[in-house]
Amino acid sequence: MSTNLPSTQDLLHLELFLPYRLNVVGSFASRALGRIYDERFGIGIPEWRVIAQLGEFGRLTSRDIGELSQMHKTKVSRAVTELEKRGFITRSENRQDRRESFIALTAPGARIYAEIVPLALAFQARWTEGLAPEELRVFERVLSILTERGRHLAGTYHENER
Amino acid sequence: MSTNLPSTQDLLHLELFLPYRLNVVGSFASRALGRIYDERFGIGIPEWRVIAQLGEFGRLTSRDIGELSQMHKTKVSRAVTELEKRGFITRSENRQDRRESFIALTAPGARIYAEIVPLALAFQARWTEGLAPEELRVFERVLSILTERGRHLAGTYHENER
């Protein structure tokens, strides 16, 4: 009864190779969600991530958003610019440090957030429906470990700066 | 002792949101592996996927490669063109169906494959090191289910054609 698990052997089956599998499943999720965000709200995934962080934490700087959502600072910059142009967020200069500015959801932005959250949660619920809670728990635990190790294996430079 | 698991609630924490997490971990893996492929062999991830499939299955058409590796046909086309230009693969017309051609690794291509496979396996081994086999087994099982469902949630159009 072999484990079918990744191990050190001399054969490689791409369809069992974790980095490949994680990218495939991630891209499926992005495609499905991206379509929802775009069709119903006209925004992309980077914009959604910005809104999600602002909805969860309130006022943040671009730097905070990048760190929290693991996005490159240029991606954050562009998403923020776009969201501001559409009136979903506002920027206000930080008088204590005029390099940065505080970003917050406007009322329309908060409305979008309030509309997307249940959709996102429903999507996740449907996606994980029927899986044993214990299995899901293990899955998430392993996922956390792989993410943390991946952050280091990827080197000092992740998608966001530093 | 709450489960910390995704469920239908009215709060969303992006850092616990599965689509987000899967994309983050996938991008870490891609970045780490991509750096290896590029630095040591001068190829990118799409090229690596093509080589991997040819190394595993032998002679294939571009269509096969796209299906097996879940890549859009244009991405396959470009990777194949590039690999041919570098002498890692050859194309030979299929006389039974002259729309397609068979693609196979050349000797240098097979050498690259033979060099990358142990690196990839070692990477995976190091990445999953110390995790309980039973946990990894559960992880992979859930990952398979999520992938299969994701394929459908993403709609008929995945990254590859149709």
Added chain:
DNA sequence: CGCAATTAGTTGCAAGTGAAACTAATGTCA
């Protein structure tokens, strides 16, 4: 203080991407 180093954020640029249109070949079906 004053000057070098650091940091927040933006922009130019070159590369990579997928959708759609396209070419050429094959399949289908009356």
Added chain:
DNA sequence: TGACATTAGTTTCACTTGCAACTAATTGCG
């Protein structure tokens, strides 16, 4: 057979991306 539909693969185009360089502000340190 002949016309229409389908398929393999390529190319064009618009868009996204990350890196590097940049600006402006702040910090650190002699």
